[in-house]
Amino acid sequence: MNPLLTPPKEQITEIIGRIYRRGLTTTTGGNISIRDDNGNVWVTPAGIDKGSLRPGDIVCVHPDGSVSGPHTPSSELPFHLAIYQARPDLKAIVHAHPPALVSFSIVGDFPNTNVIPQAKQVCGPIGFAHYELPGSEILGAVIAEEFSKGFNAVILENHGTVVGGTDLNNAFERFETFEFVARILINANRLGQPNYLDENQLHAFEAQYNDPLPEMESVEYPSDEREFRSDICRMVRRACDQGLMISTYGTVSARWRGDDFLITPRNFSRWDIEPSDVVQIKGEHREPGKTPSRSVHIHQEIYRRNPEVKAIIFTQAPYSMAFGVAGKSFDNRTIPESWILLQDVLLLPFGAHFAGQQRISQSLRADHPVLIIQNDSILVTGKNLLHAFDRLEVAEFSARSLINSISLGQMKPINEVQIEELRKKFLPDE
Numbered sequence: 155m156n157p158l159l160t161p162p163k164e165q166i167t168e169i170i171g172r173i174y175r176r177g178l179t180t181t182t183g184g185n186i187s188i189r190d191d192n193g194n195v196w197v198t199p200a201g202i203d204k205g206s207l208r209p210g211d212i213v214c215v216h217p218d219g220s221v222s223g224p225h226t227p228s229s230e231l232p233f234h235l236a237i238y239q240a241r242p243d244l245k246a247i248v249h250a251h252p253p254a255l256v257s258f259s260i261v262g263d264f265p266n267t268n269v270i271p272q273a274k275q276v277c278g279p280i281g282f283a284h285y286e287l288p289g290s291e292i293l294g295a296v297i298a299e300e301f302s303k304g305f306n307a308v309i310l311e312n313h314g315t316v317v318g319g320t321d322l323n324n325a326f327e328r329f330e331t332f333e334f335v336a337r338i339l340i341n342a343n344r345l346g347q348p349n350y351l352d353e354n355q356l357h358a359f360e361a362q363y364n365d366p367l368p369e370m371e372s373v374e375y376p377s378d379e380r381e382f383r384s385d386i387c388r389m390v391r392r393a394c395d396q397g398l399m400i401s402t403y404g405t406v407s408a409r410w411r412g413d414d415f416l417i418t419p420r421n422f423s424r425w426d427i428e429p430s431d432v433v434q435i436k437g438e439h440r441e442p443g444k445t446p447s448r449s450v451h452i453h454q455e456i457y458r459r460n461p462e463v464k465a466i467i468f469t470q471a472p473y474s475m476a477f478g479v480a481g482k483s484f485d486n487r488t489i490p491e492s493w494i495l496l497q498d499v500l501l502l503p504f505g506a507h508f509a510g511q512q513r514i515s516q517s518l519r520a521d522h523p524v525l526i527i528q529n530d531s532i533l534v535t536g537k538n539l540l541h542a543f544d545r546l547e548v549a550e551f552s553a554r555s556l557i558n559s560i561s562l563g564q565m566k567p568i569n570e571v572q573i574e575e576l577r578k579k580f581l582p583d584e
């Protein structure tokens with residue numbers, strides 16, 4: 155979705171659809187608005203089913219206060235207007251009651267986003283607005299007060315969250331990332347104590363990137379190359395739909411010929427990826443005019459050292475990441491399917507993924523196809539993209555079962571003898 159070319163009504167229905175499908179709002183909770191260059195505020199209507207909202211349902215509130223459209227504007231319109239008044243730079247607002255952020259809001263707290271590098275960057279510092287009656291002018295005033303301090307993401311006490319953005323994509327990315335951080339933190343707290351990144355670690359993360367690879371002189375797009383582009387896009391969108399990837403983080407690549415590969419670009423909205431966005435990497439060169447993911451050097455290193463790896467996914471699925479944030483080992487000896495597919499999942503320290511490091515390619519072996527990098531990501535590899543994706547899904551299901559089992563009792567892992575039995579029957583060549 156390109157906010158420069160898509161009418162506000164269509165942007166709003168597209169984004170509300172994503173939010174609803176991803177379980178980030180209930181059918182009547184939450185509202186979205188866009189302020190256009192003429193000062194009109196386009197907003198979701200009051201009490202209309204979010205699952206079937208159409209562009210024609212969106213209401214326009216003009217600068218003189220008059221309203222056009224078939225419905226009444228959202229009852230929370232007063233705080234949208236108050237925020238726009240306080241912050242001329244903001245052009246879009248998302249408000250909802252997503253479950254993990256509501257958990258923080260009902261204990262009077264907010265998530266510390268220093269838990270993964272890009273979360274802090276995307277969300278910025280977090281504001282906290284104390285409770286006021288929904289729909290009231292005073293609620294608008296306390297929220298606008300937080301935004302006027304420069305916060306772009308605010309927790310509403312006993313209510314939910316409001317985030318602003320320079321356009322609706324920007325606001326949605328912030329909203330989605332904020333809820334994901336909250337989910338990761340809640341899960342990590344169930345496992346133990348979350349580890350936070352300090353300023354030095356965040357700086358080290360930013361400082362490590364080299365220039366992108368030099369551009370190749372000419373580029374060819376044979377049909378097998380184009381197949382990989384489509385496959386990568388399908389996997390990225392599927393991962394977003396399944397809650398395994400969010401708009402601001404996640405890299406997918408596939409080995410093409412020899413050590414050459416195709417990889418997702420830097421800074422793109424995962425929900426909107428198109429085959430033409432994917433970047434070809436050939437030898438030491440990148441496709442002209444495109445910038446590959448910042449992790450391109452790690453992918454290159456893995457394809458060179460690990461001939462069995464044909465596809466790689468880096469992402470931040472919220473249950474798997476909880477292990478990375480709590481620094482707890484992921485005991486995958488849960489059910490046969492899980493162990494056969496993932497085998498033993500290794501936990502690597504933060505920094506193992508930095509450019510120039512060889513820890514990852516050295517740790518990846520046939521019996522360790524999946525790694526968790528502390529406070530950064532889960533890395534899955536496979537003999538093709540679907541195989542890697544399957545491993546990602548299984549890892550996230552396993553992580554979820556492990557975390558949920560904590561409230562039921564002590565986990566009893568599959569024992570060494572049973573593991574050997576599985577190895578002989580299902581993994582005879584490894």
Ligand SMILES: [Zn+2]
Binds near residue numbers: 230250
């Ligand atoms: Zn609300």
